[in-house]
Amino acid sequence: MSPLPYDDRFPINRVLPETGVDRALLLDQLAAMASEEDAAWEAGGCSGTMYCGDHDHYEFMTEAFGRFGHVNILQRDMCPSATKMESEVIAMTLELLGANRLDPSESSNQPVGMLTTGGSGSIGHAMLAYREHARATRGIERPNVIKPETAHPAFDKACHLYGIEVKKVPVDPITTTVDPDVVAAAIDERTVAIIGSACNYGYGTVDPIEALGQVAIERGVGLHVDGCLGGFLLPFGRELGEPIPPFDLSVPGVTTMSADTHKYGYAFKGTSVLCFKDKALRNSQYFYLTDWSGGKYCSPGIEGSRSGGLLAATWASMMSLGHTGYLEYARAIFATARTMRASVERHPQLRIMGSPTFLFSFTSDEFDVYHVNDFLRLRGWRLNGQQYPNALHLAVTRPQTQPGVAERWDTDLADAVAYAVEHADETPQSSAVYGGVAGGMTGEADEFIRMMMAEMMDRQQDMPAPASPQQGA
Numbered sequence: 359m360s361p362l363p364y365d366d367r368f369p370i371n372r373v374l375p376e377t378g379v380d381r382a383l384l385l386d387q388l389a390a391m392a393s394e395e396d397a398a399w400e401a402g403g404c405s406g407t408m409y410c411g412d413h414d415h416y417e418f419m420t421e422a423f424g425r426f427g428h429v430n431i432l433q434r435d436m437c438p439s440a441t442k443m444e445s446e447v448i449a450m451t452l453e454l455l456g457a458n459r460l461d462p463s464e465s466s467n468q469p470v471g472m473l474t475t476g477g478s479g480s481i482g483h484a485m486l487a488y489r490e491h492a493r494a495t496r497g498i499e500r501p502n503v504i505k506p507e508t509a510h511p512a513f514d515k516a517c518h519l520y521g522i523e524v525k526k527v528p529v530d531p532i533t534t535t536v537d538p539d540v541v542a543a544a545i546d547e548r549t550v551a552i553i554g555s556a557c558n559y560g561y562g563t564v565d566p567i568e569a570l571g572q573v574a575i576e577r578g579v580g581l582h583v584d585g586c587l588g589g590f591l592l593p594f595g596r597e598l599g600e601p602i603p604p605f606d607l608s609v610p611g612v613t614t615m616s617a618d619t620h621k622y623g624y625a626f627k628g629t630s631v632l633c634f635k636d637k638a639l640r641n642s643q644y645f646y647l648t649d650w651s652g653g654k655y656c657s658p659g660i661e662g663s664r665s666g667g668l669l670a671a672t673w674a675s676m677m678s679l680g681h682t683g684y685l686e687y688a689r690a691i692f693a694t695a696r697t698m699r700a701s702v703e704r705h706p707q708l709r710i711m712g713s714p715t716f717l718f719s720f721t722s723d724e725f726d727v728y729h730v731n732d733f734l735r736l737r738g739w740r741l742n743g744q745q746y747p748n749a750l751h752l753a754v755t756r757p758q759t760q761p762g763v764a765e766r767w768d769t770d771l772a773d774a775v776a777y778a779v780e781h782a783d784e785t786p787q788s789s790a791v792y793g794g795v796a797g798g799m800t801g802e803a804d805e806f807i808r809m810m811m812a813e814m815m816d817r818q819q820d821m822p823a824p825a826s827p828q829q830g831a
């Protein structure tokens with residue numbers, strides 16, 4: 359194994375360069391790596407992750423970022439612009455997610471929000487708020503939340519960090535959505551919130567949010583709707599007449615909702631919005647240390663210093679696209695998703711899981727669907743692998759809406775199915791890596807996950823030692 363990627367072309371740096379390297383040289387290096395890596399998704403073969411894919415938009419946001427990248431928005435006296443931009447990003451998101459349809463005469467309807475660093479950040483702050491609020495208002499010391507199995511691992515991570523128990527409930531294997539009665543049965547006196555996804559990451563399906571809202575109201579618990587993925591797309595889908603059930607803040611019983619600006623908000627990585635129907639819930643996780651010798655300290659969330667650049671770029675993304683921009687992007691994405699899904703449905707060997715939206719997942723009852731993945735990889739497709747059961751998903755993004763991509767999908771998928779039929783007796787290469795292990799997680803699979811992390815994080819240990827000692831040089 360080579361110590362670091364690109365070590366065949368660029369020098370490996372283990373210590374700070376003695377004198378600074380020429381800027382142009384560095385920018386050339388970065389440009390070479392970036393353009394090579396962009397080529398992997400620009401043709402439209404990559405599921406999710408590159409939601410916008412428009413280099414003009416990226417350049418525009420880079421300019422916006424550059425105006426404020428050096429600014430710490432924790433210090434508001436120095437950047438009133440941050441208060442303006444943050445308020446506007448939150449207000450625009452709240453409006454999009456139905457906050458304006460709430461009855462203002464109800465005292466608990468005081469919709470507010472906060473800007474976080476991503477989906478995990480929004481989910482983490484929501485879980486923390488539920489914990490703190492339930493401790494203050496219900497005296498709950500050992501809280502739990504009810505999580506449909508399909509809800510994102512960010513919930514498990516947040517609960518791990520904040521000492522909240524996760525009570526996992528299964529979803530219906532056919533619809534891939536959660537049964538509200540199953541959720542209701544799992545609630546106990548220490549439950550602070552239940553969870554629904556709109557839509558979930560694995561299958562692109564929407565949990566029955568209205569019914570979950572009724573459960574939340576009856577049992578006096580919160581309901582977080584995870585719209586990290588769908589929050590900036592599903593509202594436009596509904597406007598376009600897509601068959602999407604109600605899911606937002608206007609649904610009775612919903613108390614918080616997350617929506618990632620860094621996904622279908624088309625902003626840079628590093629921002630998400632967490633919306634609260636009731637201000638008191640958000641404020642419960644504010645942090646204050648007023649008697650610190652270093653000065654009076656307060657922060658609205660977990661982060662301390664935050665970049666004004668990301669805020670400015672997010673604001674610029676939303677303002678420059680506007681309602682029409684998002685709607686037109688959504689129109690193309692939903693249309694492309696429908697076309698690409700139809701290609702899957704043409705093959706009797708494949709089965710779409712549930713009733714998906716812009717992201718669809720499929721499995722096969724006749725062969726290991728990872729055979730299809732093995733073949734598609736050779737044609738430049740990068741789908742997301744799932745397990746229990748083995749399945750593949752494709753989150754349709756703007757790069758797939760380019761002319762010719764859906765047609766290429768249709769052809770490549772047909773060839774991939776033929777390949778899978780032919781090789782059905784063999785073990786697919788990619789299932790060993792991404793597929794499920796019968797009977798659940800084994801020691802071997804656990805080992806593999808640890809190896810992947812080491813591959814990513816520990817490569818500096820393989821780097822050659824510095825040429826000469828720097829001390830006293």
Ligand SMILES: *Cc1c(COP(=O)(O)O)cnc(C)c1O
Nearest residue numbers: 476477478510512558559586587
């Ligand atoms: C991406 C995603 C998250 C987590 O968001 P990050 O931005 O990766 O932290 C949570 N929920 C869903 C449904 C997602 O797609």
